[in-house]
Amino acid sequence: MSNLSSTKNTIEKILRPLDRLSANPNARRVTYAVALIFFVSMILIPPIIGVVLKWNLIGDTLQNPILVARAESAILASFAIASIVSILDLIAGLPTAWFIVRRKAKWINVVDTLADIPFVIPTVALGFSILVFWSQPQGISGLLRIESLISPGLGLIMLLHFAFSYPIIVRIMVGELQSYDQVYEIAGRTLGASSLTAARTITLPILKPALVSAFLLAFCRSLSETGATAVVAGAFENGPIFIRNALSSVPPQQGPMVLVSLVLIVTSCAIFAFISILGPRLRFPVKKVWPNFEKRLSNPKSTLGRDGLALIVFAIFVAIPSLFVALPGIIAFTDGTVVAAFTGAGVWGVYWGSLLTSYVVALAATLMNLLVGFPMAVIITRRKFGTQVTALLNALISIPITIPSVALGVSLSLFWTAFGNLPELWTLILVHTTITYTYFVQAMAAAIESVPEELESVARTLGAHPFETFRKILIPLTKYSIFSGAIMVLTRSVDETGATTAVLAATSQIKTAPVLLVNWIRNPASVGGQSVVGLGVLFLVLTTFISLLVIRLVLRRER
Amino acid sequence: MTTVKVENLTKKYGEIVALDKVSFEIKDKEYLAIIGPSGCGKTTLIKCMSGIQSPTGGDIYFDGKPVKDLPLEERGIGYVFQEIALFPHMNVWDNVTYGPRVKGWPGDRAAKVARELFELIRLSVREREYPSSLSGGARQKIGIARALASGSDLLFLDEPLGSLDAKVRTELRYEIQNIIRDLGLTAVHITHDQEEAMSVADRIAVMKAGRIVEIDEPSKLYSNPETLFVSNFVGEANFLEGIVTKVTDDTCLVESQGLSLSSTEKSKREGEKIVVAIRPDFVSMEKRVNNGEGFAGYIENQDFEGSTIRYEVVLKDHRLFTIRLPQILGGLAFNIGDEVNLSVKPEHVLIYPYPEVGVQKELALA
Numbered sequence: 001m002s003n004l005s006s007t008k009n010t011i012e013k014i015l016r017p018l019d020r021l022s023a024n025p026n027a028r029r030v031t032y033a034v035a036l037i038f039f040v041s042m043i044l045i046p047p048i049i050g051v052v053l054k055w056n057l058i059g060d061t062l063q064n065p066i067l068v069a070r071a072e073s074a075i076l077a078s079f080a081i082a083s084i085v086s087i088l089d090l091i092a093g094l095p096t097a098w099f100i101v102r103r104k105a106k107w108i109n110v111v112d113t114l115a116d117i118p119f120v121i122p123t124v125a126l127g128f129s130i131l132v133f134w135s136q137p138q139g140i141s142g143l144l145r146i147e148s149l150i151s152p153g154l155g156l157i158m159l160l161h162f163a164f165s166y167p168i169i170v171r172i173m174v175g176e177l178q179s180y181d182q183v184y185e186i187a188g189r190t191l192g193a194s195s196l197t198a199a200r201t202i203t204l205p206i207l208k209p210a211l212v213s214a215f216l217l218a219f220c221r222s223l224s225e226t227g228a229t230a231v232v233a234g235a236f237e238n239g240p241i242f243i244r245n246a247l248s249s250v251p252p253q254q255g256p257m258v259l260v261s262l263v264l265i266v267t268s269c270a271i272f273a274f275i276s277i278l279g280p281r282l283r284f285p286v287k288k289v290w291p292n293f294e295k296r297l298s299n300p301k302s303t304l305g306r307d308g309l310a311l312i313v314f315a316i317f318v319a320i321p322s323l324f325v326a327l328p329g330i331i332a333f334t335d336g337t338v339v340a341a342f343t344g345a346g347v348w349g350v351y352w353g354s355l356l357t358s359y360v361v362a363l364a365a366t367l368m369n370l371l372v373g374f375p376m377a378v379i380i381t382r383r384k385f386g387t388q389v390t391a392l393l394n395a396l397i398s399i400p401i402t403i404p405s406v407a408l409g410v411s412l413s414l415f416w417t418a419f420g421n422l423p424e425l426w427t428l429i430l431v432h433t434t435i436t437y438t439y440f441v442q443a444m445a446a447a448i449e450s451v452p453e454e455l456e457s458v459a460r461t462l463g464a465h466p467f468e469t470f471r472k473i474l475i476p477l478t479k480y481s482i483f484s485g486a487i488m489v490l491t492r493s494v495d496e497t498g499a500t501t502a503v504l505a506a507t508s509q510i511k512t513a514p515v516l517l518v519n520w521i522r523n524p525a526s527v528g529g530q531s532v533v534g535l536g537v538l539f540l541v542l543t544t545f546i547s548l549l550v551i552r553l554v555l556r557r558e559r
Numbered sequence: 560m561t562t563v564k565v566e567n568l569t570k571k572y573g574e575i576v577a578l579d580k581v582s583f584e585i586k587d588k589e590y591l592a593i594i595g596p597s598g599c600g601k602t603t604l605i606k607c608m609s610g611i612q613s614p615t616g617g618d619i620y621f622d623g624k625p626v627k628d629l630p631l632e633e634r635g636i637g638y639v640f641q642e643i644a645l646f647p648h649m650n651v652w653d654n655v656t657y658g659p660r661v662k663g664w665p666g667d668r669a670a671k672v673a674r675e676l677f678e679l680i681r682l683s684v685r686e687r688e689y690p691s692s693l694s695g696g697a698r699q700k701i702g703i704a705r706a707l708a709s710g711s712d713l714l715f716l717d718e719p720l721g722s723l724d725a726k727v728r729t730e731l732r733y734e735i736q737n738i739i740r741d742l743g744l745t746a747v748h749i750t751h752d753q754e755e756a757m758s759v760a761d762r763i764a765v766m767k768a769g770r771i772v773e774i775d776e777p778s779k780l781y782s783n784p785e786t787l788f789v790s791n792f793v794g795e796a797n798f799l800e801g802i803v804t805k806v807t808d809d810t811c812l813v814e815s816q817g818l819s820l821s822s823t824e825k826s827k828r829e830g831e832k833i834v835v836a837i838r839p840d841f842v843s844m845e846k847r848v849n850n851g852e853g854f855a856g857y858i859e860n861q862d863f864e865g866s867t868i869r870y871e872v873v874l875k876d877h878r879l880f881t882i883r884l885p886q887i888l889g890g891l892a893f894n895i896g897d898e899v900n901l902s903v904k905p906e907h908v909l910i911y912p913y914p915e916v917g918v919q920k921e922l923a924l925a
Binding site (some may be wrong): 183192194208287291 | 597603609610630631632633637638640642647657658661705710715
């Protein structure tokens with residue numbers, strides 16, 4: 001006890017000069033400037049500059065019409081899949097979110113929890129799960145006694161993207177509907193609007209910004225996803241798979257890779273900006289009202305039918321296929337594979353090494369985010385550089401999640417190779433920092449926003465220096481959010497596949513668990529069959545699950 | 560024509576009883592205000608009557624027809640919200656014509672009604688303006704126009720002035736009253752502002768703990784409340800505990816710690832323990848010359864209230880007595896420290912049975 005208190009005193013003594021230094025406005029400016037410089041130089045510029053540097057490689061590719069046609073069709077497929085899937089997700093997810101928020105029964109909590117399944121499962125594992133469910137004899141195909149209900153390819157990619165984007169829509173809309181002031185809808189109903197009319201003409205237009213951002217996030221997620229898509233793509237190519245294939249060919253086809261990456265980066269940024277600006281101005285849904293028809297659709301029977309349909313779609317296309325990941329893993333427990341796994345025999349030595357690499361990279365990226373992301377969150381929430389710069393920064397920090405991760409990985413890899421000649425592991429850590437930076441800053445900004453600025457002012461009026469206020473007021477009040485934000489970054493980093501594939505050369509000795517698993521899933525025979533693959537996936541799911549469980553426990557403690 | 564009848568209306572939230580068998584009737588074209596302390600159930604009552612909430616039990620009739628099981632949108636009511644709740648994504652015109660539109664009225668009919676309402680509420684804003692650019696008062700005027708546009712004869716007003724400034728509140732309450740009278744509507748108005756209720760309503764219902772404790776005309780409710788709770792909740796009163804010493808044909812004499820009071824209340828019996836309530840406005844005060852008549856005391860405090868002055872007088876037995884005098888009637892003629900005599904006419908001495916739960920608990924608002 002006395003040791004602890006003396007350590008605390010020592011830390012206090014070390015920090016006291018920093019407290020005093022923070023009273024100097026110039027010192028504060030320098031701190032924020034460092035965070036800003038890090039953001040611009042390490043997060044914002046490298047993904048954009050990387051591919052631009054290799055601009056000259058595109059010329060040769062453009063001379064090859066077959067390659068150009070392939071690239072074109074892959075890019076178009078990416079945008080078409082992302083658009084269709086996001087719209088379908090919106091159509092299917094919105095009634096589910098409505099149902100979760102508005103129906104008052106305890107069992108709805110189960111639906112609420114199940115809707116998060118695709119979030120909990122790493123995307124590679126989700127891809128594997130969906131592959132097994134729709135395509136392989138252990139899944140629905142076996143039940144129907146056919147070889148493969150849906151073979152790997154476009155259809156399966158659509159089903160996969162639908163499943164992993166679905167919780168994004170549901171989660172955002174549940175949050176929005178919960179915080180939405182229902183008085184507007186009630187006002188509409190007192191004026192004679194049926195519940196459907198009130199929802200269509202009042203609630204949805206008011207929630208339009210949330211609908212647009214839910215659509216955008218689902219769209220970006222679909223555009224970006226690589227690892228799971230590689231698992232279910234078969235011979236089909238979308239943008240990320242094209243890049244992946246170009247990377248894994250020997251020697252890697254840098255020209256086509258740069259071309260597609262550049263097009264994906266520019267187009268996705270343009271679409272993101274276009275929808276962000278024009279989305280809120282969209283006039284939807286239609287203003288006209290069909291009173292009798294909408295009244296019929298608002299009656300209890302129709303409502304029950306709508307809810308039932310939403311739940312059936314959720315169960316068949318999201319919940320059950322996502323949960324199928326457990327099946328091959330369970331088989332592995334009965335055929336002795338699990339023993340081999342724990343002894344590290346055969347492929348398992350490489351597997352455990354890759355899992356360790358995944359966590360080392362993730363921990364380093366998390367630490368980087370904590371050091372440089374937190375000051376950035378303070379800059380944004382406390383508007384340290386004025387309102388206009390804050391708005392600009394807010395838009396700029398979204399760029400890393402807007403760009404497809406594999407394209408981001410290609411660009412970053414080219415940038416760091418050109419400028420730093422860094423070892424692969426360091427490049428990987430920087431890439432993961434870039435990819436997770438947006439999530440961390442946004443989570444921290446939300447946490448800091450929830451702490452009234454007046455509390456900090458009170459501490460200052462009582463004589464605390466700015467840094468002292470920061471560590472004694474802001475940090476304690478946001479410590480649980482910081483911790484859960486850090487775990488979220490860790491989990492996202494561990495699951496990352498697309499950008500990691502782009503950084504690690506096909507011949508690289510370094511492998512992360514998701515990258516290794518994609519190879520295993522695509523060629524199960526090389527590692528000893530489906531049960532080995534299933535168990536490898538299950539271990540990855542379990543580690544992610546434990547991380548998320550920690551978040552839940554921490555958040556519960558906070559409440 | 561619209562009458563309202565509420566019978567044994569009950570609303571429970573688990574173990575908590577928000578409405579406890581509430582029954583009352585509202586006549587056609589009557590303006591009823593409902594007041595009561597926070598948490599008494601007045602908002603729950605109006606929400607159950609309008610259909611925003613479902614009651615646990617009891618019945619509601621509009622024009623003799625049961626409406627309890629009718630969905631909110633089919634009750635044909637107008638509802639004005641405390642939050643105003645104009646649709647933020649619609650302009651003024653679209654807000655006001657929303658009701659007619661969702662009811663499928665032809666466009667020209669909806670436009671005609673909207674124009675008439677704009678004239679009625681004397682709206683000085685542009686129809687294409689959005690709610691965010693309007694003042695609170697203008698927004699609530701639009702809210703009223705929107706509620707009236709569907710042509711309902713029954714209007715529910717849920718603390719309609721609660722979110723407005725004092726000045727706007729006073730102006731708008733008379734405008735609302737005029738609109739309701741001009742259109743011949745039946746209205747139910749929830750408010751926590753007694754003055755507002757007194758000035759606009761034909762009758763006032765006072766609620767406490769999920770029940771209506773008294774319902775009467777404003778003047779009667781103020782000058783002669785039936786219950787001790789209402790005498791305290793509506794307006795201000797001085798309370799003295801005492802015993803009835805003598806009952807005659809015309810008066811009733813009361814003794815309260817050395818003070819003798821006479822009341823016109825005759826239903827009490829000699830020796831009964833009672834509580835006397837005296838409104839500060841009904842007390843006369845004069846500077847003490849020699850012994851004089853009434854209760855003696857001195858002025859300990861005085862507060863300027865605008866048109867009236869409120870005095871706190873310490874009686875000989877150290878009890879505090881509140882008096883309110885209109886400025887115009889010499890309210891400013893007294894100073895702190897003045898020795899004074901207080902007197903009350905017998906018709907202003909209200910007598911209530913001593914409550915079983917004790918005076919403080921009976922008067923408690925929460």
